[in-house]
Amino acid sequence: MKQAISNEDLMCYLDDEMPADERKEFEEHLKLSTELQRKLAIYQALRTDLRNSNFYLANYQRSVWDQVRSKVTKRLGWILLIVGWIILTAYGVYFFLADPEESSWEKWGAGLLWAGVLALLISVIRERYKESKTDPYKDVLR
Amino acid sequence: MQDDLERELIRKCRAGKTRFYEPLVRAYEPSGLRFAFALLGNINDAQDALQEAFIKAYRSLPQFDLEKSFSSWFFQILRNQCRDMLRNRKSHVRLEELNQEDLKITANIEAGPERDRQRNATAEQLWKGLRRIGEEHREILILKELEGFRYTELASILNIPEGTVASRLYHARRALREILLGLRVETEHES
Numbered sequence: 001m002k003q004a005i006s007n008e009d010l011m012c013y014l015d016d017e018m019p020a021d022e023r024k025e026f027e028e029h030l031k032l033s034t035e036l037q038r039k040l041a042i043y044q045a046l047r048t049d050l051r052n053s054n055f056y057l058a059n060y061q062r063s064v065w066d067q068v069r070s071k072v073t074k075r076l077g078w079i080l081l082i083v084g085w086i087i088l089t090a091y092g093v094y095f096f097l098a099d100p101e102e103s104s105w106e107k108w109g110a111g112l113l114w115a116g117v118l119a120l121l122i123s124v125i126r127e128r129y130k131e132s133k134t135d136p137y138k139d140v141l142r
Numbered sequence: 143m144q145d146d147l148e149r150e151l152i153r154k155c156r157a158g159k160t161r162f163y164e165p166l167v168r169a170y171e172p173s174g175l176r177f178a179f180a181l182l183g184n185i186n187d188a189q190d191a192l193q194e195a196f197i198k199a200y201r202s203l204p205q206f207d208l209e210k211s212f213s214s215w216f217f218q219i220l221r222n223q224c225r226d227m228l229r230n231r232k233s234h235v236r237l238e239e240l241n242q243e244d245l246k247i248t249a250n251i252e253a254g255p256e257r258d259r260q261r262n263a264t265a266e267q268l269w270k271g272l273r274r275i276g277e278e279h280r281e282i283l284i285l286k287e288l289e290g291f292r293y294t295e296l297a298s299i300l301n302i303p304e305g306t307v308a309s310r311l312y313h314a315r316r317a318l319r320e321i322l323l324g325l326r327v328e329t330e331h332e333s
Contacts, residue, residue: 007308007309007312008305008308008309008312009308010312011308011309011311011312011315012293012308015286015293015308015311017292017293017308042319043315043319046315046318046319046322047287047315049264049265049268050268050283050287050288051287051288052261052264052265053261053264053265053268053269054265055176055265055269055288063167063168063171064167064171064189064192064193064196065164065167065168065171067193068163068167068193068196068197068200069160069163069164071193071197072160072163072197072200072201073160076158076160
């Protein structure tokens with residue numbers, strides 16, 4: 001038989017985490033030690049009180065599901081949109097540049113025009129992204 | 143929620159069917175919120191942490207081991223999220239910061255008005271005690287006593303060896319008991 005019962009043994013017994021053989025041994029000790037019985041009774045009572053207490057949040061009625069769903073699905077939507085846009089643009093650019101009927105003036109002009117539009121678009125998106133990171137009202141529900 | 147059902151829902155989510163994530167969110171929302179509230183001390187931060195944890199969990203579902211328990215995995219993510227938020231806040235929650243108005247405390251057992259009153263008073267004392275013990279003790283007690291996790295699950299949520307769980311639980315329970323004794327003395331002096 002074990003010489004001494006540790007506090008950890010007491011917790012394992014209380015929480016039903018002790019293997020059957022050790023449990024039996026613990027119960028033998030328990031029969032002989034009033035001090036151990038007293039300690040076990042104290043922690044059993046504390047555990048019962050905690051389990052019987054119902055802590056719930058009073059001002060909580062709205063589920064977080066709506067916000068979770070919007071973040072999870074919007075991300076997927078953006079990825080699909082961007083991938084689709086890249087494929088179509090690359091396809092169009094290739095055919096435009098490879099077309100022998102278009103003059104090089106037209107190709108340069110259109111190329112610069114679209115590069116400008118793209119640069120502006122990227123700068124606006126970057127700006128909005130930076131703002132959204134520091135916006136204190138970003139989580140306010142509309 | 144049953145493990146088989148959870149696994150099935152997770153498989154569907156992995157296949158890109160977002161709507162199957164809703165039952166998981168709804169199942170773990172009340173307990174997750176209570177845990178986050180106990181760590182962070184106010185309902186708004188608790189909700190933010192919970193929301194972020196659900197999003198992180200969804201995005202990490204492809205790496206989730208279906209042989210393991212979703213609940214302990216999710217609580218591990220939630221705990222890390224709460225700790226990150228506490229670190230960013232640069233100060234840990236003090237007992238005064240836990241907003242008592244956000245919380246309703248009642249006894250689970252109905253036993254007549256007088257007995258109910260007594261039990262509610264005990265529950266209130268317990269919550270006061272939980273507010274006063276350290277963060278490490280509070281989290282393990284909430285996870286063990288209110289959420290009912292086993293030692294192996296507690297070890298994985300708290301990222302500690304399984305052998306340490308019993309010892310931490312002992313210190314947490316002893317700390318709570320000492321505080322409750324102190325509170326009882328305070329109450330007796332007041333009355």
